[in-house]
Amino acid sequence: MNGMRRYFRFILSLVLVCVLLVLLFQTKSTLADFSWRAVRPISIAMNRAGVKVSRLFSAFGEIVSLREQNRLLTEKIARMEVDGSRIAELEHENNLLQKEIGFAGENKSYELVPAKIIGREPTTFLDYIIIDQGKDMELSPGMAVISDGTLVGQLKEVYENSAKVVLITSKNSAIQAMLQVNRSKGILRGGISGLALENISQDAEIVSGEYVVTSGLGGKMEQGILIGKTGGNRSSSSDIFQSVSVEPVADLSKLELVFVARSLNKS
Amino acid sequence: MKIIRTFSIIIIAFFLVLLDVSFFSSFEILGVTFLSALVVLLVFSLVGVYREFVVLAVALVFFFNIFSSLPVWLILVIFLFIPAALTYLRTTYLPEISLPVAIIFLALTCLAFELTLLLSAQEWSRIGLEKVLVFTAVNSGIGLLIFSGVRRLGGNRGKIKF
Numbered sequence: 001m002n003g004m005r006r007y008f009r010f011i012l013s014l015v016l017v018c019v020l021l022v023l024l025f026q027t028k029s030t031l032a033d034f035s036w037r038a039v040r041p042i043s044i045a046m047n048r049a050g051v052k053v054s055r056l057f058s059a060f061g062e063i064v065s066l067r068e069q070n071r072l073l074t075e076k077i078a079r080m081e082v083d084g085s086r087i088a089e090l091e092h093e094n095n096l097l098q099k100e101i102g103f104a105g106e107n108k109s110y111e112l113v114p115a116k117i118i119g120r121e122p123t124t125f126l127d128y129i130i131i132d133q134g135k136d137m138e139l140s141p142g143m144a145v146i147s148d149g150t151l152v153g154q155l156k157e158v159y160e161n162s163a164k165v166v167l168i169t170s171k172n173s174a175i176q177a178m179l180q181v182n183r184s185k186g187i188l189r190g191g192i193s194g195l196a197l198e199n200i201s202q203d204a205e206i207v208s209g210e211y212v213v214t215s216g217l218g219g220k221m222e223q224g225i226l227i228g229k230t231g232g233n234r235s236s237s238s239d240i241f242q243s244v245s246v247e248p249v250a251d252l253s254k255l256e257l258v259f260v261a262r263s264l265n266k267s
Numbered sequence: 268m269k270i271i272r273t274f275s276i277i278i279i280a281f282f283l284v285l286l287d288v289s290f291f292s293s294f295e296i297l298g299v300t301f302l303s304a305l306v307v308l309l310v311f312s313l314v315g316v317y318r319e320f321v322v323l324a325v326a327l328v329f330f331f332n333i334f335s336s337l338p339v340w341l342i343l344v345i346f347l348f349i350p351a352a353l354t355y356l357r358t359t360y361l362p363e364i365s366l367p368v369a370i371i372f373l374a375l376t377c378l379a380f381e382l383t384l385l386l387s388a389q390e391w392s393r394i395g396l397e398k399v400l401v402f403t404a405v406n407s408g409i410g411l412l413i414f415s416g417v418r419r420l421g422g423n424r425g426k427i428k429f
Contacts, residue, residue, distance in 0.1 A: 050289065119334060123302070123337065
């Protein structure tokens with residue numbers, strides 16, 4: 001009798017576990033969206049606290065190099081201010097020339113939707129973040145996610161009130177990008193070994209420290225969003241394509257607020 | 268009483284997962300994150316509360332499935348099968364809990380956990396292996412501290428033996 005009861009209980013537990021697993025498979029995105037919405041205030045606060053703790057510990061480690069960094073950055077700002085004014089002049093000249101030859105003025109085709117980070121992937125080897133905006137703000141997969149003017153990721157899945165962003169450092173990330181100066185196009189891939197711009201043609205001349213921006217190919221992401229700077233060449237002369245490492249400009253470990261580039265074209 | 272205990276474990280699982288996805292994932296220790304859910308699960312096993320261990324493992328699988336991007340089968344493997352298998356082996360071959368046993372159990376489970384993630388992510392490289400070792404060291408180290416604290420709080424019942 002006891003044996004029968006135990007057997008029956010075992011079968012019942014097995015059936016319950018199978019039902020639970022099927023339910024988990026079927027309702028994961030709905031459950032995820034509802035759960036993130038429910039815990040949003042707590043998770044935002046915890047995320048902020050975690051970033052502050054991270055900054056505190058990293059500050060102790062960086063004290064020695066801070067003064068030198070400060071000096072270099074002050075010089076860089078001064079140079080950039082000069083460049084900034086030159087760029088403004090060039091923009092103005094460009095607009096005048098476009099008007100002269102009858103081009104329509106280039107209107108911005110996207111707007112920035114601010115979004116708070118409410119969670120991150122806790123395990124190593126996967127780089128995802130969850131933001132607190134979703135379909136309710138007309139977001140869709142493939143849109144660029146920006147922080148401090150630089151690309152940090154791409155929308156992967158969009159729920160009703162939240163969305164999953166795959167960071168550019170993730171192995172699952174593949175972004176159409178190009179070298180800003182010589183305009184050679186490639187694919188930017190992430191991974192544990194770092195960012196790399198791959199599939200660059202062999203005749204392209206790659207200079208270390210050149211800016212890498214989005215190329216706009218594929219249609220989902222705007223052209224010209226800054227990603228990072230080139231580092232060392234990763235390929236050999238016998239490879240069909242060149243590959244170069246890329247240093248991201250944004251510090252992806254300390255993100256708190258990001259912006260989604262939402263297209264203004266309703267089609 | 269059993270129902271209240273089970274419900275409390277489920278609440279603990281929820282908060283552990285929330286801590287991991289919101290707080291601990293925001294900062295890294297030596298380039299890896301601390302996974303409080305895994306460490307607490309392993310401490311449950313070391314302390315010997317096996318029923319609560321199973322309930323916690325199942326609850327963690329449920330909540331990680333909601334809050335994490337990992338596939339369900341992988342979450343089942345790393346949070347249920349691996350800890351359960353190593354708990355079974357430990358209770359069979361090393362039933363007496365001591366400091367070396369705790370260290371070996373924590374290190375092996377964390378190593379198996381992270382190696383499984385490394386293989387599923389196909390990031391097999393020197394850097395990937397380094398991350399696995401650092402993860403093992405950080406999480407099993409913190410786990411050992413928590414376990415020692417729990418045993419000390421337990422008084423004579425739970426003195427660690429060499």
